[in-house]
Amino acid sequence: MPKRIDPRFDPRHPQAVADVLDRADAFRALRAGVEQVASLQRDLSLLLPDYLASNVEPGFIKDGVLALFAAHNALAARLRHLEPRLLSDLQQRGWAVNALRIRVRPQPIKESAPPKQARMSPAGASALRELAESLEPSLLQEALARMAARHRAGSAPEPHKK
Template identity: 70%
Template sequence: MNRFSSFSKFASARRPQPVAEVLGRTDAFAALRAGVEQIAALERDLAQLLPDYLASNVEPGFIKDGTLTLFAAHGALAARLRQVQDRLLSSLQQRGWPVRTLAVKIRLRDVQEPPAPKQARMSPAGAAALQALSRSLPPSPLQAALATMAERHGKSTDQKK
């Protein structure tokens, strides 16, 4: 008998298991699973009922005593959610949700840095072609815009040399 023999019965039980299987084993986990499934179904319905900018920034809570709590990412979204509250409540009821009222609360999220603005880069050949095109056009706003763009891109490629 080696020093690990008493743990061998636990070693075989340590294989990876699907979450659904684990959550179905006990009553407490079964209740948790039902809650998770309810939230997931609510998220799907909210994604269909709300505009994209609202749906991606609103998280549903649990339904308690006929009241569904919705958490908005910030105050402006909460205000907009309150404006569409009656329509949303009616739509949720039509889909079979046992909801009589909605409570809107704010749950602040960390601010995500906006993506860096795109910075177009033009090759020297492209800038030269743009410059030639602007020279071939009669004076007009388009001709002036093309000349300015060609000059700006021509300078940026010259500076890198």
């Protein structure tokens, strides 16, 4: 017997995730779980300080225990310190939780901004070189000479003075 296709399904058109998840009983349960986690995340963002809320993810509630995942140990320790108040606040908001289980789930390291590369004009590099040449030999004089040479190497060659 050929498989019956849902008349609402048209693979040529984008569909809302909610519509797709409503098509089968197994997906409906998944949708309920996803909505619960999203609602928990919203409540946690209201109940926790910003630095914690952005680094704590809720898990599912199982047997009255809510799993919370912190980005690193220091945040988990701070969350444990706030645990009694947070548990009470969640219960007041209607969550059926009797305990929290706080775990560490390291998050991927965010790419840091590339190091800044200072740019100096040829005139600036020349002035720096002249300053270095006017100083007595010292660590400062050597550092200024290296800096002038580095910036001069990255710019167009200067015309020779006569």
